[in-house]
Amino acid sequence: MIYLVQTDTTAGFLSKNIKALNALKKRPLNKPCILCSSSLREISPRVPRRHKNLVRRAKKTTLILENGFSFRLVKEGAHAAFLKKMGAMYSTSANESGKLFDINFAKSKADIVVEDERGFFECAPSAILKLGKKRLKKIR
Numbered sequence: 001m002i003y004l005v006q007t008d009t010t011a012g013f014l015s016k017n018i019k020a021l022n023a024l025k026k027r028p029l030n031k032p033c034i035l036c037s038s039s040l041r042e043i044s045p046r047v048p049r050r051h052k053n054l055v056r057r058a059k060k061t062t063l064i065l066e067n068g069f070s071f072r073l074v075k076e077g078a079h080a081a082f083l084k085k086m087g088a089m090y091s092t093s094a095n096e097s098g099k100l101f102d103i104n105f106a107k108s109k110a111d112i113v114v115e116d117e118r119g120f121f122e123c124a125p126s127a128i129l130k131l132g133k134k135r136l137k138k139i140r
Helices: 016-024 049-058 075-085 103-109
Strands: 003-006 013-014 034-037 061-064 070-072 089-093 112-114 128-131 136-138
Touching: 003 075, 003 103, 013 016, 013 103, 034 075, 034 103, 049 128
Parallel strands: 003 112, 034 070, 061 128
Antiparallel strands: 003 013, 013 089, 034 089, 061 070, 128 136
């Protein structure tokens, strides 16, 4: 199942199946996606000790570990409530790869459209940080 959901930053496709998301966006099937969750316990990544407080306090931030695993913790709002109910899910923006957001494309490709009073919109993307054992690198 592929859900169209308004995340805390942009309209996004969410699914438990990463290959289905990549196929839908017409990109390589092995391209990584972000794993979103409302709880760190659901994904239990091995975060370097130096960065644990940063991970717990991060808002609207995607974190990439040294092994390439990327995740986001969403703790507030409608998106967090959706993830709490559904569990951890892979996430990507609701547009065709390399193109701008198009509501008609997004609604036609999603199996289930989850729309609330806010509707669907794009705003500033999340910050992206790569966590090394000792260093922190800002990607976006």
